[in-house]
Amino acid sequence: MNETIFSVCNVTFSYGRHRVLHDINLEVKKGEVVGIIGPNGAGKSTLLKLLAGYLIPDEGSITFLGRDLKDYDKRELARHMATLPQTLDTPFSYNVEEFIIMGRYPHFHKRFLYGDEEKRFVVEIMETMNMSTLLGRQLQTLSEGERQKVYLAQCIAQDPGVLLLDEPVSHLDIKHQMHTLEILENLHNEGLTILMVLHDLNLTSEFCSRVVLISNGSVYADGEPQTTLTFQNIEGVYDTVVIVKENPLSKKPYIIPVSKKYLKKQ
Amino acid sequence: MPRTVIAFLVGGSLGICGVTLQSILRNPLAEPYTLGISGGASLGVTLSTVLGMQNYLGMYGNPLMGFIGAMFSVFIVYVLSRRKLFDPNSMVLFGIVVSLVFSSFVFFLFSILDPDRMQITLMWLMGDLSSLDISLVYAYIPMFLLPAFILFLFVKELDILTLGSEKAQYLGVDPPRMYKVLFLLTSILTGLCVSASGIIGFVGLIVPHVLRNIIGANHTLLLISSYIGGAFFLIMSDVFSRYLLYPVELPVGVVTGILGGFILLFLVVRKT
Numbered sequence: 001m002n003e004t005i006f007s008v009c010n011v012t013f014s015y016g017r018h019r020v021l022h023d024i025n026l027e028v029k030k031g032e033v034v035g036i037i038g039p040n041g042a043g044k045s046t047l048l049k050l051l052a053g054y055l056i057p058d059e060g061s062i063t064f065l066g067r068d069l070k071d072y073d074k075r076e077l078a079r080h081m082a083t084l085p086q087t088l089d090t091p092f093s094y095n096v097e098e099f100i101i102m103g104r105y106p107h108f109h110k111r112f113l114y115g116d117e118e119k120r121f122v123v124e125i126m127e128t129m130n131m132s133t134l135l136g137r138q139l140q141t142l143s144e145g146e147r148q149k150v151y152l153a154q155c156i157a158q159d160p161g162v163l164l165l166d167e168p169v170s171h172l173d174i175k176h177q178m179h180t181l182e183i184l185e186n187l188h189n190e191g192l193t194i195l196m197v198l199h200d201l202n203l204t205s206e207f208c209s210r211v212v213l214i215s216n217g218s219v220y221a222d223g224e225p226q227t228t229l230t231f232q233n234i235e236g237v238y239d240t241v242v243i244v245k246e247n248p249l250s251k252k253p254y255i256i257p258v259s260k261k262y263l264k265k266q
Numbered sequence: 267m268p269r270t271v272i273a274f275l276v277g278g279s280l281g282i283c284g285v286t287l288q289s290i291l292r293n294p295l296a297e298p299y300t301l302g303i304s305g306g307a308s309l310g311v312t313l314s315t316v317l318g319m320q321n322y323l324g325m326y327g328n329p330l331m332g333f334i335g336a337m338f339s340v341f342i343v344y345v346l347s348r349r350k351l352f353d354p355n356s357m358v359l360f361g362i363v364v365s366l367v368f369s370s371f372v373f374f375l376f377s378i379l380d381p382d383r384m385q386i387t388l389m390w391l392m393g394d395l396s397s398l399d400i401s402l403v404y405a406y407i408p409m410f411l412l413p414a415f416i417l418f419l420f421v422k423e424l425d426i427l428t429l430g431s432e433k434a435q436y437l438g439v440d441p442p443r444m445y446k447v448l449f450l451l452t453s454i455l456t457g458l459c460v461s462a463s464g465i466i467g468f469v470g471l472i473v474p475h476v477l478r479n480i481i482g483a484n485h486t487l488l489l490i491s492s493y494i495g496g497a498f499f500l501i502m503s504d505v506f507s508r509y510l511l512y513p514v515e516l517p518v519g520v521v522t523g524i525l526g527g528f529i530l531l532f533l534v535v536r537k538t
Contacts, residue, residue, distance in 0.1 A: 054432055078438030085436070090428045091292055092483035102426050106438035111419050113486055138482075158437070 003030040004066070005162055005193050006051060011060035013046060020046045021217045024060070030161075033188050034195045035208030039238055042214045044197045045086060045166050051195065052083040052164050078106035082155035086166040086197075096134045096142075096150055097122055103157025125153050129183055145176035152180065156187070163187065165196035169203065181207045205229050205252045213237060229253040268403040273395055273504045273518075274497040275410040276459045277469055281496020282417055282489050283452040283459075284470030289428050289485070290448055291354045294478070298456040298470040301361035301449065302339045305368030307460040308391055310335020312372045315387045316379065325399035328390060329461040336457035339364050344449070352445035354431070393466035393519020395504050406462055413455045414493065420448065421485040428483065466519045468526030469496050469503075475530065499525075 008026040012019070021043045028034060036044045049055045050062060053069050062069045065080065082103070097119070104118045126132050131149055139147060148168065155163060163184070169177040181203060188194055198204045204211055204225070211228040213221040215237040221228040231244045234255060241258040283298035291300065314320070314331035323330060343360045350356040372391075376384055390397065423444050426434045431441035459466070473496045474488070481487050500518070503525060507516040 049432075052436060054435055074435055074440045075438035078436060081436075083436040085432050088429060088433055090430070090483075091294055092289070092428050092478060094425075094483050098425070098482070098484050102422075102429075102437055105422055105426060112421060154437075 004028070005030055005032075005064065006195075007063040008051070009061050009063070011050065011057040011062060013043075013050060013055060013058050015046075019217060021050070023218055026212065026219065026222070028193065028195065030193050031188070031191060032193055032195075033184070033207065033209045035204035035211045036195065036197045036214060037199070037201060037204055037211060038214035038220070042237075043217045044214050047214065048083070048164055048166050048195065048197055052081065053077055054083075075106045078158055078160075080160060081162045081164065082158040082160040083164040084151055084155050084166060084168060088151055090139075093138050093140050096126075096137050096139060099139055099150055100125065100153045100157050103154040106158060122153075122157060125156050128186075129153055129156075130179075145172050148172060148176070148180065149183075152183065161191075161193060163192055163194045163196075165194070167197050167199060170199055177203065201229060201234070201255045202247075205254065206247070206250060225252050229255060231255075268400045269395055269398075269504065270501055271403055272398055272406065272462055273500045275406060276395075276463050276466065277473075277500025278493035278497040279410055279414060279455045279459050280466065280470035280500070281473040281492035281494075282414060283456050284496075285474040285485070285488055285492045286417060286424065286448055286452050287470075288474055289424050290445055291358060292428060292430065293358075294475060295471065296358075297467075298452065298459070299365070299465065299467070301357055301453070302343050302364035302368075303336045303453060303456045303460065304465045305365035305372075306339025306342075307332045307336040307457070307465065308372045309368045310338070311390055311464075312375050312384075312387055315383060316375055325397075325402070328386075329398070329402060332390075332464070333457050333461035335368075336453070336460050339368060340450075340453040340457065347449070348446075351442040352449065354445065357445070357449065389517050390464040392517035393464045393522065394517045395463050395507075396515055398462055402462075406458065410455070410458055413451050413458075417448070417451050417455070418489055420444070421489055424448075424485040424489075425483075464517075464519065466500065466522055468522045468530075469500055472526040472529055473499055476533065479533070 004027060006026065006028040008024055011021060011024040013021045024047065036047060038044050046055065050057055053072065056070060064072065100122045101114050101118055104114060104121065108114060108118055126135060129149060131153070134142065134146060134150065139150065142150065148171070152168065169180050172180065184194055185207065208225065210223065211225050212219060213228055213233060220237055221233050229244065231242050234242050241263060243256045243258060245254045245256065247254045280298050287296040287298060287300055288294055310331040311328050314327045319327035319331055342364050343357065346360045347357045386397070423439050426437050426439050427441065427444060434441050474492050477488060477491050477495055481491055500522065503521040504518050507518045507521045510516060
């Protein structure tokens with residue numbers, strides 16, 4: 001069960017002269033749901049791109065399933081790991097099935113059309129994600145929430161062991177946020193390891209088994225929500241006064257930001 | 267008949283090159299000449315006239331020099347792009363610069379030379395199916411079909427590349443390698459097109475544009491239909507160019523330009 005997925009060792013990364021991440025050490029085990037949080041510009045997305053193999057560390061190393069990430073062929077990596085970047089768009093109009101089936105690419109070696117088996121796989125995914133009504137629709141005609149689910153379905157079509165997501169719920173209303181995160185929870189129950197960059201501290205607290213708090217390019221805190229999402233940590237990193245309560249149902253931390261006008265009164 | 271064969275091959279090739287470049291550059295307004303080929307080819311043919319290559323090479327002079335010119339500009343764009351890992355945006359920039367510099371040379375040569383001598387070159391620059399020697403047509407058939415067939419092998423990669431290089435890599439495609447392969451294939455095809463018939467505009471822009479609206483973005487269907495559509499469009503334009511002002515023959519590029527322009531305008535106006 002406790003197989004190591006990622007082993008990040010002293011990783012440093014810069015865009016040109018601007019150093020974004022330094023001395024990152026992180027070990028991710030199979031079956032974890034890791035929420036990566038931190039202020040804008042702290043380096044969260046960069047960390048995810050490093051883990052996804054899109055960026056290469058300047059110093060240090062990242063080991064994925066026991067092998068250096070750099071040694072993976074792109075197609076081989078895509079069979080183990082699916083990544084959803086923060087923004088995804090195309091100027092051309094695909095229908096939902098055509099879009100999701102692209103996720104079968106790393107598994108499918110014939111040159112032209114995808115086979116019946118691949119098509120059945122896509123229909124199954126859409127059924128389990130409760131989105132069969134979208135079948136045959138053009139991607140551009142969907143709402144933001146529906147589109148985000150299609151993007152996620154494409155990742156799931158890769159049949160990966162590890163899922164990396166950059167702000168998967170940021171533009172969604174609470175219904176779609178909860179639905180998306182519940183889908184991820186089901187995937188986790190099937191054995192998937194999930195790492196995601198999130199902005200909403202309360203959703204992070206509810207859905208992640210582990211929280212990695214990034215500040216100024218390094219890991220500020222790392223552990224269970226109860227130990228990482230303390231008001232001292234949050235105030236230290238975000239420079240914002242908060243009250244941390246306990247969610248009465250889940251017993252997880254619940255964070256309430258405090259507006260400055262109330263601080264003056266007390 | 268041989269003229270129709272060439273119109274078929276050139277029209278089809280421009281169609282699929284247009285699709286491919288639009289998809290890898292993720293821009294529905296890209297076309298086969300976006301990466302600078304037309305400038306190099308024009309310079310090649312103009313030089314061929316200036317140096318009197320026709321005297322040594324006969325009817326082979328213009329096609330050969332056109333192709334060499336095209337490959338020369340491709341080579342420059344290739345060398346510059348390699349350092350940028352074939353990043354599409356950089357390739358467009360290099361293509362525009364190379365095309366501009368070469369075109370300026372062409373205008374320079376035109377400005378200092380005898381206009382009568384440049385008449386044929388000017389016809390060629392506007393796209394011309396009338397001056398190709400028949401003996402060349404049979405040699406062109408396999409040369410056109412082979413790269414087109416290889417391009418058809420990459421339909422799934424093309425679908426994925428329209429999502430951008432970052433997402434393409436996450437889906438298992440190696441974007442720099444793919445961009446390089448597709449750039450070279452489209453360059454060879456476009457180079458052959460300009461060598462056979464000059465710079466025929468709008469086919470590679472309008473045909474993919476119309477077909478994307480009709481059959482969608484899926485490249486398996488899109489590439490095949492763009493080949494057929496491009497071929498059909500150019501054959502029709504060629505017929506027009508021959509009989510519209512009979513017995514005067516227009517350069518076919520003028521016809522595709524006017525027809526294509528109106529179709530594009532119509533599509534854009536209808537959309538908004």
